Amino acid sequence: MKGSGARAQWASRLGFILAAAGSAIGLGNIWKFPYITGQNGGGAFVLVYLVCILLVGLPIMMAELHIGRRGQRDAVGCFAVLEKKRTRWRFIGWLGVCSSFLLLSFYAVVAGWSFDYVLQAASGGFQGRSAEEINALFGQLVSSPAQVVFWQGSFLVATVGIVIGGVRGGIERWSKILMPLLFLLLLLLFLRGMLSPGARAGLEFMFWPDFAKLTPTALLDALGHAFFTLSLGAATMITYGSYLDQKADLLSLSVRITLLDIMVALLAGLAIFPVVFAAGLEPNSGPGLVFQTIPIVFSTMPFGSVLAVLFFLLLSFAALSSSISMLEVSVSYLVDEKGWGRGASTLLLGGAAFVVGIPSALSFNRLAEFTPFFGQTFFDFVNALVSSYLLPLGGFFVAVYAGWFWKGSRRQDALDGGKDRPWLYPVWHVLIKYVAPGAVALVLLNQIGWFRP
């Protein structure tokens, strides 16, 4: 291996869980999950999403961590270690490096809006305004190229600032600060939701399954989102797994990360929907839900400014603990494979993500009419490319590799860290070999229009 010195490891099990859960918990949970649940009619969608997470997401997460832990290198290097001669498998690592880098480039744009909203809320910008005025604030923000690019850059500076500190001193340390804060803020907002007059309507909307509302695309949305929300298919879990030691119990770690992720998504929904219903608004407003609907709701509440600041801080923390995992994938590639220093790698890749992300930031203003990408803006195109194709594809190849080709995956004790769980390997193996790749293949075929009449 190139690169110098002993490779970093997580300082503690809790540190790893918080970092990996931090990667999983992000805009996906607080921004996207509530709005796609809203668009797909609530309860039944939530149920399908949970089933997808357990049957497809969890086994793939275990496989990614397993690959990383065994390889003890960056995502590309892991496959070089595991498959010495069969170099073709390295493309899975490459795919992950490219996907997580591209993802970072546009994720920073949305996360940047959230930074801006913290300031707007703190300066009382939403109080005493009408719903139209608040809606217009979002429009003003995204239509200003200078403002979006400034916030996108600021968010990346924060991301680089953490990753440059290394696995223990940066990622783990900051995850231990950001995640408890995030849980605390979320709990507050959840209680606020439960005390609001819309609590009952919110609970019913999220947990009362009405299968009549379930369309085939809802099924596929749920499966696609299971990947996004668990950070699968972009080699983040391979990379984070590579800083684990060989004794780690992958089942219990993956279950904890997954449960935390599910819990945050559900709590976010239960913080948001009750107040939306109480205000007499609709839950299906789409991507604008947290940036437009939520400030409207808070603007009329006692202590609304404080709650709005807390909400957007929560969103910013969640985004940051995810973006650091995206950057770490390509940083670890340069460090492990090319022998670069961490500082130089982080600065270079952070800067590159900024440049590549600029067209995404400008897609809401200067480049809004520039749609040569199948009629989409650059932002919409890259977002769809990564979320709908590259992540599921990455997860598919990990499942196929671990289920069908990787001999090392057959070690029973590897999955449970030496605990005696004879049922574990057979169950995992069926899921990773048949269920997960089958389900992902369905999603991908649907994306390319296979099932459309």
Ligand code: PFF
């Ligand atoms: N899981 C993150 C979220 O829900 O916002 C998004 C994400 C992070 C996806 C890292 C993929 C990834 F590799």
